[in-house]
Amino acid sequence: MKSSSTRVAQRGFGLVELMIAMLLGLILIMGVMQIFITSKQTYGMQQSAATMQENARFVLSRISSELRQVGMFGCLDIERLPIATRNQIPAAFATPVTFQDGILTIITADSAVERVTEEVTLTASGLGAGWLLVSDCVAGLRIDSGVGVTAAAGDLVVPVRQLEYRLADHALKTRVNGMGNFETLIEGVSGFDVQFGLAASDADVHVSGAYVTDVTGLESRVRSVRLVLQLAEDPSDPDAGSVKTKDFTLVAALRNRLD
Known part of the structure; x- marks a missing residue:
């Protein structure tokens, strides 16, 4: 005959103990799941914020670089050319930066300015440009004009492009040389604004007064451009996203007008 102590040692879990164990296990699982869900949400928010930051950096860096090249033609100083030569310059060059009807237009020299080593005939379209300047940097x-131009050995070749940026369908879009459709650069854009810093006169080099949006008739006094880019996780409803809508601002100086 087994003793009473042996019978007690062989007893299993009762219903109450089993329910308590299940309840504790459920609480533990729910806690782990909550931590997982919170971590996933935090990761998603960080990814969204990082994407917004990277998109803003990419676009503002690109546009500011193009703005800084406005009027820069290597060794070619247009203002010092003879009057008869300057008269050949396309009229569009007089207003290299404009913002009209929500479109930012920049006329800027390509960074691929180079000298040719032998006589060659080139076209603007062949170099992906809207205009092609060829000069000896003297006179x-x-x-x-569309049929090509001949460059002699030692001449400087300057491709000049027209770049356009606009906000459409919650995306910042661009096109080159006014041809074709606008193509998307980044999405998630809820606002795009451009303002201009003006000098007090054509002779001054410093910005005077507040930035303005309308520079009609004052284009020669523009010294810097302020870009304001507003990004949102859900541009159609900026307040609905998990990441707060952010404004990114950058000011780019037109270097050739600060000398």
């Missing part, structure tokens, strides 16, 4: 200047 001579030839501009491609």
